[in-house]
Every structure is written in C-alpha cells, then in structure tokens.
Amino acid sequence: MSVADHVDLEQFMAGVEKRNPGETEFIQAVREVSEDVFEYIADKEQYHHHQILRRIAEPDRIVSFRVCWEDDNGNIRVQRGYRVQNNNAIGPYKGGLRFHPSVTQSILKFLAFEQTFKNSLTGLPMGGGKGGSNFNPKGKSDNEIMRFCQSFMTELYRHVGEDTDVPAGDIGVGAREIGYMFGQYKRITNRFTGVLTGKGLEYGGSLVRTEATGYGAVYFLQNMLETKGESISGKSAVISGSGNVATHAAEKIHQLGGKVLTVSDSKGYLHDPAGMDQEKIDWIKRQKGVVRGSLAEYTDVFAGSSWNPGKTPWEVACDLALPCATQNEMDKTGAELLVGNGCIAVSEGANMPVNLEGVKVFKTAGILYAPGKASNAGGVAVSGLEMSQNSGRISWSEDQLQEHLKTIMKDIHDTCVEYGAGRLPNGECDYVKGANIAGFVKVANAMLAFGVV
Numbered sequence: 001m002s003v004a005d006h007v008d009l010e011q012f013m014a015g016v017e018k019r020n021p022g023e024t025e026f027i028q029a030v031r032e033v034s035e036d037v038f039e040y041i042a043d044k045e046q047y048h049h050h051q052i053l054r055r056i057a058e059p060d061r062i063v064s065f066r067v068c069w070e071d072d073n074g075n076i077r078v079q080r081g082y083r084v085q086n087n088n089a090i091g092p093y094k095g096g097l098r099f100h101p102s103v104t105q106s107i108l109k110f111l112a113f114e115q116t117f118k119n120s121l122t123g124l125p126m127g128g129g130k131g132g133s134n135f136n137p138k139g140k141s142d143n144e145i146m147r148f149c150q151s152f153m154t155e156l157y158r159h160v161g162e163d164t165d166v167p168a169g170d171i172g173v174g175a176r177e178i179g180y181m182f183g184q185y186k187r188i189t190n191r192f193t194g195v196l197t198g199k200g201l202e203y204g205g206s207l208v209r210t211e212a213t214g215y216g217a218v219y220f221l222q223n224m225l226e227t228k229g230e231s232i233s234g235k236s237a238v239i240s241g242s243g244n245v246a247t248h249a250a251e252k253i254h255q256l257g258g259k260v261l262t263v264s265d266s267k268g269y270l271h272d273p274a275g276m277d278q279e280k281i282d283w284i285k286r287q288k289g290v291v292r293g294s295l296a297e298y299t300d301v302f303a304g305s306s307w308n309p310g311k312t313p314w315e316v317a318c319d320l321a322l323p324c325a326t327q328n329e330m331d332k333t334g335a336e337l338l339v340g341n342g343c344i345a346v347s348e349g350a351n352m353p354v355n356l357e358g359v360k361v362f363k364t365a366g367i368l369y370a371p372g373k374a375s376n377a378g379g380v381a382v383s384g385l386e387m388s389q390n391s392g393r394i395s396w397s398e399d400q401l402q403e404h405l406k407t408i409m410k411d412i413h414d415t416c417v418e419y420g421a422g423r424l425p426n427g428e429c430d431y432v433k434g435a436n437i438a439g440f441v442k443v444a445n446a447m448l449a450f451g452v453v
Helices: 001-020 024-040 047-048 052-058 105-122 140-160 176-189 210-228 244-255 278-291 295-301 332-340 356-365 378-392 398-420 431-450
Strands: 061-070 076-087 093-099 129-135 166-170 234-240 260-266 268-273 307-310 318-324 343-348 368-370
Touching: 001 307, 001 318, 024 052, 024 105, 024 176, 024 356, 024 431, 047 260, 047 431, 052 431, 061 105, 061 140, 061 318, 076 093, 076 105, 076 166, 093 176, 093 378, 105 129, 105 332, 105 398, 105 431, 129 140, 129 166, 140 176, 140 431, 166 378, 210 368, 210 378, 210 398, 234 244, 244 260, 244 278, 244 318, 260 278, 260 295, 260 378, 268 295, 268 378, 278 295, 332 356, 356 368, 368 431, 378 398, 398 431
Parallel strands: 093 129, 093 166, 234 260, 234 318, 318 343, 343 368
Antiparallel strands: 061 076, 076 129, 260 268, 268 307
C-alpha cells in the first residue's frame, strides 16, 4: 500500500470512528476489511467517486425496540431488541438473531457488516443483516423463553419478510427460539412463509442446517490443506467452544481421520489427549445442549482427560485450530502459542474470533489462515438453500444438501485464492485479503448498477 493510499485509509477510518463513537467491534471489522479493499480500489475511480465503501459501512437502517415480557414470578421484564439491515444490494437482508447479555448495537453492526461480505462469497442472492437482544436465555424456563420470543417477534415482524429480511439463529437462538418466533409471526400475519431459517423439519426447515457451519469450516480447512498436498487425516486439532458449531466441526474432523484434542466454554477448556470420537462428541452435545451442565464432568466419564479452568485451548500443541466460540476470543498471545506449538492451519468457525493482532501473527508466520467470513459461511449457505426450498415448496435430500455445501465451500475457497493468491510476504495466498476483496467486488458492482440510492 502506498503512502497516499495509507493516508486515504486513515482519513476514511477517522470518519468511521467519528460517526460511530465507542463502537469498537464495528470499527475493528470495518478496518479489517478496509485495509484490504483500499489497496484493491486504489486505481479504480468508480468505487471512490460513488463512495461505495463508505456506503457499505453505513447500515441501510437500524431498528431498535423495547421488548417487554413477564417472568414466571409475575415480574415485568424489559429488554432491548435490534435489527441491523446493513446492505441488500444482492438480495434480501440475511443474518442471525443473537440473544445474549453482551449484545450491543456495536456488536450487531459488526456482525451485519461481516455478514454482507460473507453472504456475497456464497454466490447466493443474500444481503447482510443481523439482530438480537440483550436477553439471556440461560436459566430461563421454556415458558419464559416463549413469552420473550413472542414479544420480540410482535415488534420485529413488521420489519422482516421472505423477500425483505430473513433472520436465522445465532448464539442463544436455536430451534426452540426459532419455533416460538415463527409461530408468533404466523399468528400475527396469518401467513405461512419462509420468513425465518433454521426452522424445524416439520414446518419448512432444511436438513444439514444444524451441521452446516461446523462442517463448512472443516471443508474449507480441507480445501486449504489440499493446496499443499496435505489432508486432515492423521492431524491433531484444537477447537474452542462447545456449542453447535464446535461440536459439528469436531464431528467432521473425526470423520475425516483427524484427532480432536479440545473443546471449551467460558469457564475453561477440556483436553483429551486420546482424541474425541463420536461417542465423546455426542456426550458433549447432550451435556451442553440438553442437560445444560458443566463440561468439567467429562473427566468423570472419560479417563485420561483434564479440565483446565480459566484457560484457553491455544496452549495445546496441535496441527490444526478451529476457533468456534465468539468474537475476539484469540489475541496475539494465543496466536503466538499456536504458531510456536507447530500449528499449520487455522479455520475460523466463529465470527471474527481472532483479533487484528492475532491475524497479523498468522500472516507473518505464513500459515494457512481462513477468516470467518469465508470459512464459516456454510451455515448461511444452507440457510440460503432453505430459503430456496421454502420458495419452491420442496425439500432436498441430505445427500443433495451435503453436496451443495461441499460445492459452495469449495467455490468460496477458490474465489479467495483468485483474489488472494501471492499476496502474503512469502508469496502464499492471503485468504483474508482474498475474502475481503471478493466479497466487496460483488456487492460494490451491484451498488454501482443501482446508481446513488
């Protein structure tokens, strides 16, 4: 990047920071993309003249609303709900709903911004959006969650629709929550339509959706390794998280002949040197998804394992790493631990789980590193396929959907290589730059075609 380009980038980022004070996650996401895009558009006047990047970094709209509900003790509770509709240049807004105490406007804006590029990479006609609430489902009864979801959808329903905005699940929003919200939408509108994805199979959901994000991250990892004549078979992997994405990433690693050494949660990480087979992975799924108990109890069931409270799994020696928990879970220190312990490839299963300093460590080391907007796009890809099935009133088989998922992840990988090949200092492919530029180009060209709107 030239000095002139750097000044332009810093001026642009100064404007972003001025317009979005205190929104650190959003500013971080915009900088990460802009550093790559500014270099690409340096000699492309049409993008500058039409202020394309600034327009993408300004959401089309942000809806904020009050959510009132009654708990089981008759107390009236008040939460805040959001929907960030970032960009619909290539299709209806598409992105998950997150119910978690950490939800803020900044986090949802960052997720909606990232979603815009991720959806672009899938090749499917989907724009970028995200939403949610600071509601915490943990410790709530089913009836409390139902009442909250119904109240949330009573406000949200007027802003979404199958051709307008199609939310899905995210952290804290699984099949149960989607079911309650879909039921309320149907009740209010008297319409049975594909307004949400991640639905149950009984009422329009898609096979493979549950597995898609975790499986997709592993398929992308596999594609990267194949460029070096390597495979997952025989390699050890550390995984963070223990929810849907992490457990299905572990499942696919095991199926492809790899050894899964760790999973984690907010309290620490579980280390099993013998590797986690399907029986052990199924135990984790049940413990976290059904029993909602502690991961530490794993050590009482499976000998030779250890529970490491207050620590992250990046200190465990491995060949492969898949951060699948949450944003900014890995910093420079964690990245240096992985590189120092011999890790050769990282595939993000979560959204922006590695901060900017950590990403620089991977790039400097020249290891294979896949950003979330590319490697975890499997979930939204199958959500897009669910939208197609709903529109056609059809259902595809599991085999068909697995093949679609593999093809989409291979296409995303190849697109990243097309725009990122030779861009690292050691001449290797820069998958971050490839994903950012490829995602930008499709959205930007659509925006140019529409004029100034």
